[in-house]
Amino acid sequence: MKIIAAVPACAQVLAQLDEKRPFSAHWSVQAWQGELAQTAAHIWCAKDRGKLVGFIAVRGAAGQYELLNLAVAESQSRRGIGFSLVQRALQELQQTGAERITLEVSTANLPAQALYQKAGFSVWGIRKHFYADGSDALIMGKDL
Numbered sequence: 001m002k003i004i005a006a007v008p009a010c011a012q013v014l015a016q017l018d019e020k021r022p023f024s025a026h027w028s029v030q031a032w033q034g035e036l037a038q039t040a041a042h043i044w045c046a047k048d049r050g051k052l053v054g055f056i057a058v059r060g061a062a063g064q065y066e067l068l069n070l071a072v073a074e075s076q077s078r079r080g081i082g083f084s085l086v087q088r089a090l091q092e093l094q095q096t097g098a099e100r101i102t103l104e105v106s107t108a109n110l111p112a113q114a115l116y117q118k119a120g121f122s123v124w125g126i127r128k129h130f131y132a133d134g135s136d137a138l139i140m141g142k143d144l
């Protein structure tokens, strides 16, 4: 498995993986194309034997970043890929002088909460009724 920077040609396959996973952002191909074109966006893919098996998307400026989207293919779960993607993003952001990263995660998404805690994030707050179904989000953050 290797982690590489995403390129615009990845949009379709990223959207296909994104739509299959619960709790990810479910961006359309067009939304992925838009994100990949943004200078403030940083997107990495996990590839295993030529196949896209995970991604992470962060965006930010002036030292403040937000983790916007993350998923790993269900067939590849619990192999450390999600953790490796988060670590790669944190390392690259630290090298650019980033100061802080935040994210929102559903209160129902215990696997992702555990992953972020393992990567050094902690709970900074809660956004009530954040999701379309009325459920709440935890705000998690990490100083870099």
Ligand SMILES: CC(C)(COP(=O)(O)OP(=O)(O)OC[C@H]1O[C@@H](n2cnc3c(N)ncnc32)[C@H](O)[C@@H]1OP(=O)(O)O)[C@@H](O)C(=O)NCCC(=O)NCCS
Binding pocket: 021, 022, 023, 024, 070, 071, 072, 073, 076, 077, 078, 079, 080, 081, 082, 083, 084, 104, 105, 106, 109, 110, 111, 112, 114, 115, 116, 118
């Ligand atoms: C959350 C997700 C990215 C984790 O990816 P993964 O590659 O399976 O995770 P890893 O193997 O790197 O696990 C890292 C840590 O996360 C936690 N974790 C991952 N899956 C877990 C699960 N099913 N139950 C409990 N903890 C879990 C554990 O702390 C794990 O560390 P450990 O293996 O030492 O116990 C993946 O389950 C996923 O794509 N979920 C759907 C999309 C999503 O929730 N995105 C986040 C939106 S905020």
